[in-house]
Amino acid sequence: DIVMTQSPDSLAVSLGERATINCKSSQSVLYSSNNRNYLAWYQQKPGQPPKLVIYWASTRESGVPDRFSGSGSGTDFTLTINSLQAEDVAVYYCQQYYTTPLTFGGGTKVEIK
Amino acid sequence: EVQLVESGGGLVQPGESLRLSCAASGFTFSNYWMHWVRQAPGKGLVWVSYISADGSNTKYADSVKGRFTISRDNAKNTLYLQVNSLRAEDTAVYYCARVREPRSTVWGGFDYWGQGTLVTVSS
Numbered sequence: 361d362i363v364m365t366q367s368p369d370s371l372a373v374s375l376g377e378r379a380t381i382n383c384k385s386s387q388s389v390l391y392s393s394n395n396r397n398y399l400a401w402y403q404q405k406p407g408q409p410p411k412l413v414i415y416w417a418s419t420r421e422s423g424v425p426d427r428f429s430g431s432g433s434g435t436d437f438t439l440t441i442n443s444l445q446a447e448d449v450a451v452y453y454c455q456q457y458y459t460t461p462l463t464f465g466g467g468t469k470v471e472i473k
Numbered sequence: 474e475v476q477l478v479e480s481g482g483g484l485v486q487p488g489e490s491l492r493l494s495c496a497a498s499g500f501t502f503s504n505y506w507m508h509w510v511r512q513a514p515g516k517g518l519v520w521v522s523y524i525s526a527d528g529s530n531t532k533y534a535d536s537v538k539g540r541f542t543i544s545r546d547n548a549k550n551t552l553y554l555q556v557n558s559l560r561a562e563d564t565a566v567y568y569c570a571r572v573r574e575p576r577s578t579v580w581g582g583f584d585y586w587g588q589g590t591l592v593t594v595s596s
Contacts, residue, residue: 400582402518409568409586410518416581453518457580461534462508462520 366465372473379441381468383454388434398458401439403450475499475585482590495552495569503547504575511565559594
């Protein structure tokens, strides 16, 4: 199984500042035949289902504010939230869909400092 | 508007069974692979199972293999998860989720999720 390791477990960021979340996979999720990283990021607020934020490691889902961006390739990935807003308070998960079992990171809780 | 609505959860005793349903609307259900993902109270997301668009291909997490069965009725736009021999560790909110890319094995993540149905296994 591919193990997804997120860091940090939680972080507190001031409004308007940048939040950076890391995700490391135990093996590459880059599919060489199409040069795509099979990596997604989700946002989950309390009492709600997850919401897709980023797919293919760096493609922003429709309707997601452009302060959210994803980067990385192979085994190391980053979700960046520029200019953090109050509505961004949530738990963020990375997920690999390169192979089954699909696996998620343990989550990173983002709070306001 | 795309909607996924789960039902069928509840409180059961260890060893009992349930059938979870996920009613889909607002899109051509038969074009999409579908997944079940669960989340134990206060814990993270865990993938459970998937089924191909036509129902011919299924896969399960090792923790549920042999006990859970995923299926779909494309005429009724409904996804199912039959959960048997339930254990305390199966207690979770069960979400159905749609892959982002239709008619494809290249999924692009899960773009729509239901609100979830809670399964509680306790004596």
